[in-house]
Amino acid sequence: MKLTNKNNSFIRIILIIILSVLSVNTYSQVQEYAVKAALLEKFTLFIEWPKESGIDNKSQPFIISVIGDNPFGKVLDNTYKNQKIKGKEVQINYISEIHEIEASHILFISSSEKNELLNIISYTKDKPILTIGDTKGYYDKGVILNLFKRKNKINFILNKESAKNSNLYISYLLNNLSEVINKKGGEE
Amino acid sequence: MKFLNNYSIQKKLIVIILMVASITIIGGFTISSILNISDLFKELKNKSILQASMVGDYCAPTLIFDDKRSANEILSKLENNPEILYSLVLNDSGMKFAEYGSAEDNYLHPNLYDSINFAEYHNSYLHIRQPIIYQDITYGTIYVLVSVDLLVQKIKDHLLTMLIILIISLVLAYLLAINLQKSISDPILKITSIAENISVKEDYSIRIKDISNDEIGVLSTRFNEMLHKIEERQNERDKAENALRYSEKQLKESIEHEKNNSYELMLTNKKLEEAQYESQKMLHDLKLEIKKRIKAEKRLSDHKLKLEETVSERTKSLESETKKLKVAQNVMLDLINEKEESRLHIEQANKSLLEVNKELEAFSYSVSHDLRAPVRAIEGFTIKLLKEIGKSTTDEEKRLVSIITANTSKMGKLIDDLLEFSRMNRGELNKLNVDMKTIVTEICNNIKEENQDYNLEFVIDELPVANCDSRLIKQVWINLISNSAKFSKNKSLQKIHIGSDNIEGKTTFFVKDNGAGFNMEYSNKLFQVFQRLHTDAEFEGTGIGLAIVDRVIKRHGGRIWCSSKENIETIFYFTLT
Numbered sequence A: 001m002k003l004t005n006k007n008n009s010f011i012r013i014i015l016i017i018i019l020s021v022l023s024v025n026t027y028s029q030v031q032e033y034a035v036k037a038a039l040l041e042k043f044t045l046f047i048e049w050p051k052e053s054g055i056d057n058k059s060q061p062f063i064i065s066v067i068g069d070n071p072f073g074k075v076l077d078n079t080y081k082n083q084k085i086k087g088k089e090v091q092i093n094y095i096s097e098i099h100e101i102e103a104s105h106i107l108f109i110s111s112s113e114k115n116e117l118l119n120i121i122s123y124t125k126d127k128p129i130l131t132i133g134d135t136k137g138y139y140d141k142g143v144i145l146n147l148f149k150r151k152n153k154i155n156f157i158l159n160k161e162s163a164k165n166s167n168l169y170i171s172y173l174l175n176n177l178s179e180v181i182n183k184k185g186g187e188e
Numbered sequence B: 001m002k003f004l005n006n007y008s009i010q011k012k013l014i015v016i017i018l019m020v021a022s023i024t025i026i027g028g029f030t031i032s033s034i035l036n037i038s039d040l041f042k043e044l045k046n047k048s049i050l051q052a053s054m055v056g057d058y059c060a061p062t063l064i065f066d067d068k069r070s071a072n073e074i075l076s077k078l079e080n081n082p083e084i085l086y087s088l089v090l091n092d093s094g095m096k097f098a099e100y101g102s103a104e105d106n107y108l109h110p111n112l113y114d115s116i117n118f119a120e121y122h123n124s125y126l127h128i129r130q131p132i133i134y135q136d137i138t139y140g141t142i143y144v145l146v147s148v149d150l151l152v153q154k155i156k157d158h159l160l161t162m163l164i165i166l167i168i169s170l171v172l173a174y175l176l177a178i179n180l181q182k183s184i185s186d187p188i189l190k191i192t193s194i195a196e197n198i199s200v201k202e203d204y205s206i207r208i209k210d211i212s213n214d215e216i217g218v219l220s221t222r223f224n225e226m227l228h229k230i231e232e233r234q235n236e237r238d239k240a241e242n243a244l245r246y247s248e249k250q251l252k253e254s255i256e257h258e259k260n261n262s263y264e265l266m267l268t269n270k271k272l273e274e275a276q277y278e279s280q281k282m283l284h285d286l287k288l289e290i291k292k293r294i295k296a297e298k299r300l301s302d303h304k305l306k307l308e309e310t311v312s313e314r315t316k317s318l319e320s321e322t323k324k325l326k327v328a329q330n331v332m333l334d335l336i337n338e339k340e341e342s343r344l345h346i347e348q349a350n351k352s353l354l355e356v357n358k359e360l361e362a363f364s365y366s367v368s369h370d371l372r373a374p375v376r377a378i379e380g381f382t383i384k385l386l387k388e389i390g391k392s393t394t395d396e397e398k399r400l401v402s403i404i405t406a407n408t409s410k411m412g413k414l415i416d417d418l419l420e421f422s423r424m425n426r427g428e429l430n431k432l433n434v435d436m437k438t439i440v441t442e443i444c445n446n447i448k449e450e451n452q453d454y455n456l457e458f459v460i461d462e463l464p465v466a467n468c469d470s471r472l473i474k475q476v477w478i479n480l481i482s483n484s485a486k487f488s489k490n491k492s493l494q495k496i497h498i499g500s501d502n503i504e505g506k507t508t509f510f511v512k513d514n515g516a517g518f519n520m521e522y523s524n525k526l527f528q529v530f531q532r533l534h535t536d537a538e539f540e541g542t543g544i545g546l547a548i549v550d551r552v553i554k555r556h557g558g559r560i561w562c563s564s565k566e567n568i569e570t571i572f573y574f575t576l577t
Helices: A005-022 A024-045 A077-082 A119-124 A160-166 A171-184 B002-006 B007-066 B068-081 B149-201 B215-393 B395-425 B435-450 B471-485 B520-525 B547-557
Strands: A062-067 A090-095 A108-111 A130-133 A143-149 A153-158 B084-091 B095-100 B117-123 B125-134 B138-145 B431-436 B456-460 B466-468 B496-501 B506-513 B561-566 B569-575
Touching: A005 A077, A024 A077, A024 A108, A024 A130, A024 A143, A024 A153, A062 A077, A062 B068, A077 A090, A108 A119, A119 A130, A130 A160, A153 A171, A171 B007, B002 B395, B007 B095, B007 B117, B007 B125, B007 B138, B007 B149, B068 B084, B068 B095, B095 B520, B215 B395, B395 B471, B431 B435, B431 B471, B431 B569, B435 B456, B435 B471, B435 B496, B466 B471, B471 B496, B471 B506, B471 B547, B471 B569, B520 B561, B547 B561, B547 B569
Parallel strands: A062 A090, A062 A108, A108 A130, A130 A143, B456 B496
Antiparallel strands: A143 A153, B084 B095, B084 B138, B117 B125, B125 B138, B431 B466, B496 B506, B506 B569, B561 B569
């Protein structure tokens, strides 16, 4: 699909309009995942992958995998169609099997994978893969970043131990921000 | 630095040290203060920039995640720094995102919303506006308003500390200067006082002691050397002066000597010239003489021949004459012998005559002396006899007795005069300067008193003082004046003039009267003893008065003479030399 930027934005606007017209609930869900999709890129600002992961090789794409049911719809694809992460093209894989996780930089674990979570975590825990979830309880199971919504605002919490084990470098700033949030309210 | 000129070296040094110290300290302090203060400003600025950056960095994720609450939380941590009064975080579209503290708008920087970054002091505050950048992307802006109160306080403290240190330093510098300047000024003062001493006392033997090892020490050493040289030179000069004086003296002496020599030389030269001239003259004369002699000799030889002829003629006549002469000579020799004999006779006679004269004088003296007593006795007893017989005597008897007394008294007088006369021949002359006028006046007065029945008139000229025996000369005047009075008693007015005159270069006294006078034929008898030209009836007298006068005058080596015109004028002159 080869569309111009203008057309793309136009379509996006049309789409948003349509979605919002269809259902407020749907609209708000779409809105929420659009923010979450954007957040993924922001997190990468504060996180560094080890060199072994081939992060510096610009010819290789930055891989974001979504395991389980896709809550983003087309938002992820749309968001990263023209946006690079760490100077790399972004490739988004929608997977269902654990072995497909390999080579991913970010793994979004859908709430549908509640039961498989421990297997997934045990697979990723020694690998430089940033695991992100938005399901309550994922933080305790060892997901590195868990997103939650408070006062219509997406917040996040960082599992430092998991982060440490993953061999990823998490910036103190993100750490700090997470801690602040943590101190104030913790996971809701 | 002219103001310093009038100060003593001590003050100069202290002032210089203090000035240098204060300039150095103040200069150093000023520079260090400026640096310090600017450092403080810079430090504050840097610190604040750093803090703003850090806070900005912390705020970056809040901007990324649009987390205002977290941003406010982060900013609230600025309360740890009281200097930061206010802080503001703007998002990338320039809207207020988070805020710390409160501030009125007029305190804020005017360019706060102009998307210009700055870090500057403005309106007594430090304003910092920094971008919030994360991984090369600007997400917003942080603005910090910083108070400089603490900075000002720091500067004040710093300046106060500096001032205290400055004062302490200056006091220390002053104390040090007082002590340190001594090491320079003391030796100089010492040199000065010594130099003054030297100039006042002119004693060049004074030396500076305790010489230090610096330039003043060198100066002192040189000064001492100079003094030593001056002293040496003075000594040399004294010596030279002495030597000079000595040589001058010698020179003078030698010049004097030379003068004398040259004078003598001149004299000798002159004499020599004279002698030369004389000898030349003599030589000339001699030549002439020789010529003459030669001529004379020639003539002589001519004469000789003639003479021989005449001599032979004359010899013959002479021989006859000689015979005659020899006869006459014999006669003369006889005559001379006779004369010699008669002279011897006369001498002998003279001798015996003198002896006889002496004996006679002695005799007359003893006679007159021995005669006096019996004569006085006769006189006395006659007067007594006249009283005894008194009234019983006749007039004839009285007359006879009175004749006896008169004659005895006359005899007594005669004897007295004789004694006086012989006394005049004896005894030494006692010559003194005698005022003749006084003597004469006194005598005249006495005579006038004694002869009051006469009409005496004395004229006494001024009389010169004479060297003579006053007693004897008084006798002379008495005799002469009383003679004049006596011999002019027949005149109605007896004028007696006494004066002096210069006759033949000799002082001559005279006594002139208008009395009887005498015949000049007999004047040679006047001065002989007992010679009288008048009878006793005419003028009474002993005839000794003028003899006495003559004897006295002669003993004085003088002369007496007289001239007389009978009954008109009689003058006696005498000299004493």
